Amino acid sequence: MSDASYISIQNVSKSFGKKVHAVRDVSIDIARGEFFSLLGPSGCGKTTLLRMLAGLEFPTSGEIFIVGQPMSAVPANRRPVGMVFQSYAIFPHLTVAQNIGYSLRRDRLPKADFNARVAEMLAMIRLSGYEERGAHQLSGGERQRVALARALIRRPKVLLLDEPLGALDKKLREQMQLELRQIQRSLGITFVFVTHDQEEALTMSDRIAVMSKGRYLQIDTPTQLYETPKSRTVADFIGTINFFPASVAAVEGSRATIDVAGLGSLSALVRDQQLASGSPILAAIRPEKLLISTEAPTGGNAVKGTLNDAAYLGDRSHFFVQLAGQEDPVAVSAQNLRQEHELEIGGPRDVWLTWDSDAVVLLPDDRAH
Amino acid sequence: MTSLGKKSLIHPLAVYATLYLVFIYVPVLFLPLFSFNDATFIAFPLSGFTTQWYVDAFSNDRLMGSLWNSVKVGIPVAIISTALGTLAAKAVTRYRMPGKAPIVSFIMVPLVVPGIIVGIALLVIINTMGVELSLWTVGLAHLAPCTAFSMWIMISRLEGFDKAMEEASLSLGESNWMTFWRVTFPLILPGIIASLLLTFTISFDEFILAFFLAGQEPTLPIYMWSQLRFPARLPPVLALGSLILIFSFVLVCVAEWVRRRGTYKGDSGGV
Numbered sequence: 001m002s003d004a005s006y007i008s009i010q011n012v013s014k015s016f017g018k019k020v021h022a023v024r025d026v027s028i029d030i031a032r033g034e035f036f037s038l039l040g041p042s043g044c045g046k047t048t049l050l051r052m053l054a055g056l057e058f059p060t061s062g063e064i065f066i067v068g069q070p071m072s073a074v075p076a077n078r079r080p081v082g083m084v085f086q087s088y089a090i091f092p093h094l095t096v097a098q099n100i101g102y103s104l105r106r107d108r109l110p111k112a113d114f115n116a117r118v119a120e121m122l123a124m125i126r127l128s129g130y131e132e133r134g135a136h137q138l139s140g141g142e143r144q145r146v147a148l149a150r151a152l153i154r155r156p157k158v159l160l161l162d163e164p165l166g167a168l169d170k171k172l173r174e175q176m177q178l179e180l181r182q183i184q185r186s187l188g189i190t191f192v193f194v195t196h197d198q199e200e201a202l203t204m205s206d207r208i209a210v211m212s213k214g215r216y217l218q219i220d221t222p223t224q225l226y227e228t229p230k231s232r233t234v235a236d237f238i239g240t241i242n243f244f245p246a247s248v249a250a251v252e253g254s255r256a257t258i259d260v261a262g263l264g265s266l267s268a269l270v271r272d273q274q275l276a277s278g279s280p281i282l283a284a285i286r287p288e289k290l291l292i293s294t295e296a297p298t299g300g301n302a303v304k305g306t307l308n309d310a311a312y313l314g315d316r317s318h319f320f321v322q323l324a325g326q327e328d329p330v331a332v333s334a335q336n337l338r339q340e341h342e343l344e345i346g347g348p349r350d351v352w353l354t355w356d357s358d359a360v361v362l363l364p365d366d367r368a369h
Numbered sequence: 370m371t372s373l374g375k376k377s378l379i380h381p382l383a384v385y386a387t388l389y390l391v392f393i394y395v396p397v398l399f400l401p402l403f404s405f406n407d408a409t410f411i412a413f414p415l416s417g418f419t420t421q422w423y424v425d426a427f428s429n430d431r432l433m434g435s436l437w438n439s440v441k442v443g444i445p446v447a448i449i450s451t452a453l454g455t456l457a458a459k460a461v462t463r464y465r466m467p468g469k470a471p472i473v474s475f476i477m478v479p480l481v482v483p484g485i486i487v488g489i490a491l492l493v494i495i496n497t498m499g500v501e502l503s504l505w506t507v508g509l510a511h512l513a514p515c516t517a518f519s520m521w522i523m524i525s526r527l528e529g530f531d532k533a534m535e536e537a538s539l540s541l542g543e544s545n546w547m548t549f550w551r552v553t554f555p556l557i558l559p560g561i562i563a564s565l566l567l568t569f570t571i572s573f574d575e576f577i578l579a580f581f582l583a584g585q586e587p588t589l590p591i592y593m594w595s596q597l598r599f600p601a602r603l604p605p606v607l608a609l610g611s612l613i614l615i616f617s618f619v620l621v622c623v624a625e626w627v628r629r630r631g632t633y634k635g636d637s638g639g640v
């Protein structure tokens with residue numbers, strides 16, 4: 001075992017009955033101390049995979065290694081992992097202190113040591129003094145923290161989190177994201193985090209596996225996933241993106257010239273992919289990589305369109321620009337750097353879009369499949 | 370225009386509900402009424418107040434003996450059927466297994482099969498096996514409906530709480546066995562208490578199976594029935610019956626109160 005494969009999932013599949021294939025032949029290595037997220041829509045197999053790491057489900061085939069040990073014969077209670085459940089699963093018949101110290105029973109600590117360990121965890125989650133409260137006296141955020149402290153008190157090698165922030169409101173969720181990240185860094189424990197919220201995954205993770213239909217589509221850092229997605233599905237799932245059906249005109253080294261209907265010839269960066277002249281391809285560009293202007297630019301990549309619609313979001317605005325020869329309007333996002341806006345919407349008007357040619361991502365055109 | 374638009378002061382359904390309760394409870398209330406009546410025959414008009422029948426009841430060794438027999442059967446039946454029902458309910462609600470639905474149905478069948486049929490069937494088998502009829506055979510027969518009833522209570526209790534609680538305990542390093550005692554048992558305890566009280570009541574009240582299988586040791590319902598032939602011996606039976614009526618009523622109310630109180634408020638795992 002190396003630090004890079006602290007957790008090693010090797011060719012793991014899981015079926016329920018004959019028809020439901022929750023996880024299909026997944027192999028992932030997770031490094032020591034990594035914050036790793038499994039991201040995907042509900043039913044993509046991410047929770048099943050997490051439960052197999054916890055020992056609450058067992059693979060139909062394949063093997064999971066945690067710290068070099070094969071786990072197929074190891075029951076949940078003998079694994080070096082902790083888990084935070086979506087529902088938190090706080091024991092309602094126990095106090096906060098009894099909940100957090102639940103796993104210390106086997107250590108037979110003197111009362112004073114037990115209290116000290118619990119108090120230490122309560123301090124970490126900033127709930128000092130909550131020892132004697134009952135589960136029903138806690139708010140959602142407090143339950144979440146108690147569940148976290150309970151899972152961490154014995155310092156497991158790996159912490160598994162199943163959509164732990166899903167039930168919290170937005171403000172609290174953002175605060176907990178930072179806290180979780182901070183706790184993870186200070187303890188150095190490997191986190192495997194399941195979520196369907198791409199923003200949450202981007203904010204917190206070192207690496208993300210984007211999952212769909214029991215498989216993963218791409219494993220990368222948040223930046224790589226966002227800036228250089230490898231498929232249309234990943235590009236679409238993470239953030240917003242504009243797609244343009246195109247065809248490859250010519251390839252010269254690391255640059256390709258592509259023809260886009262309505263936009264003409266564009267230059268784009270080739271990122272370790274094989275492109276053949278004349279083959280169909282998708283050109284994709286993120287809304288914030290497009291600059292919108294009422295004046296015609298000089299030189300570079302530029303196209304004229306009609307501004308049809310705009311949405312003011314406070315920190316930024318969204319514009320929807322119709323290009324000739326394109327079916328869907330192009331989404332453009334702009335930071336509201338000044339208080340006055342030159343682009344108040346008052347009926348359709350002509351605008352120009354410009355972009356840096358490195359901002360265009362070329363994707364295989366898998367739309368027909 | 371007719372008076373249809375006018376709102377009736379008494380809702381028809383309220384009338385129905387009242388009649389229903391009267392029909393159910395007024396006959397039963399005659400029992401305590403006559404138990405204080407100073408006459409051997411059960412008939413109106415009432416002739417006077419007495420507590421003599423209560424004194425007679427407690428000094429009647431055969432009556433007290435049959436009461437004790439019923440308790441001797443009821444308590445072990447309640448404990449064993451609740452243990453079996455709880456384990457069966459846990460298996461049904463927590464594990465994937467083939468043929469689960471038919472198994473549950475078969476366990477539930479004794480609740481609806483007429484007791485007289487089960488009674489005759491058991492009598493035939495027990496006689497064939499050469500086993501002597503006793504309180505043991507009564508208790509054994511009572512286990513079938515009581516276990517089914519207990520399982521029914523415990524299934525709803527187990528389905529009512531978040532399975533993640535048990536999984537959390539496992540992931541915190543506890544074995545299945547310790548998880549049961551530290552998490553599952555305390556959470557289903559109200560259901561277990563309700564089950565103990567109700568299965569005891571079922572066994573205690575049961576007549577037909579006991580009638581076939583009691584042999585020389587009558588349970589209380591059997592003894593009461595046997596005394597109906599002798600009018601002079603009936604009033605003490607009424608006295609004891611009244612006490613049992615109140616006792617059963619309290620027991621069922623306590624069981625229901627415990628069962629409801631045990632559902633945790635404001636908790637994601639609650640019912």
